[in-house]
Amino acid sequence: MKNTIKVERAILSLTQDDLAKKIGVSRQTINSIEANRYVPSTVLALKLSEVFNKPVNDFFKLTVED
Amino acid sequence: MNKKSLIECERHRIQKLIDFRLPTVFKWWGAILVVIAFVLFFVRNQFPDSAEMIRGIGRKVFIIGLLCISLSRDKEEDEMTIALRAQSYAIAFIIGVLYALIMPYVEFGVSNVVHSGGEAYKDLGDFQLLSFMFLIQLGFYYTLKRFR
Structure with a gap:
């Protein structure tokens, strides 16, 4: 799975730390999600969707390996 | 009910x-x-x-x-640290089982090589196994956290 969280974050001018605080996780977790090292839970994905005001499908995409 | x-x-x-x-x-x-x-x-x-x-x-x-x-x-506990902790427990359990199976033979072999005659074969004690598993779990947890 790949994601465009970094782009969405840039659109809202949020740092990793800002976004982490908004959804109640650590900055390292945001970093790992952005680097595709960690796939977040549905709850976290929906929290991100709320922050970006977009459906989850817009910033999380399945890849061929999935 | x-x-x-x-x-x-x-x-x-x-x-x-x-x-x-x-x-x-x-x-x-x-x-x-x-x-x-x-x-x-x-x-x-x-x-x-x-x-x-x-x-x-x-x-x-x-x-x-x-x-x-x-x-x-943790100070900053979130779903990722929970997942990493679960992974570290799983790794520690598997390595612990392998350690419990293999280590007595290693100890037995080494003691026979070092002292002629060596010691009699003996199983691991609970302290040795539990402390090994805890150390592996903590080691893996902090390593996984560092590389997340």
Whole structure:
């Protein structure tokens, strides 16, 4: 799975730390999600969707390996 | 209470058990206990009459200290740290089982090579196995956290 969280974050001018605080996780977790090292839970994905005001499908995409 | 609510109650109880974590401060208490255990291991020779008893207490304190460190919540606890902790427990369990199976033969072989005749074959003790598993779990947890 790949994601465009970094782009969405840039659109809202949020740092990793800002976004982490908004959804109640650590900055390292945001970093790992952005680097595709960690796939977040549905709850976290929906929290991100709320922050970006977009459906989850817009910033999380399945890849061929999935 | 009907069957459905009984199952729900049981599930809720199991979830509470799974989610159980000690407060962050217990990390420090655990570290203090581990230090106390090391002190007991070093001073036991000063009291030859009660050396065995001190050793036994030291071992228990050491295991309790490691358990406190292992069970305590992180400062920044989130779903990723929970996932990493679960991974580290799984790794520690698998390595622990392999260690328990292989190590007695290694010890037996080494003791036979070093001293001719060597020692008799003996299984691992609970302290050796538990402390090894805790150390592997903590080591992997902090390594995984560093590389996340």
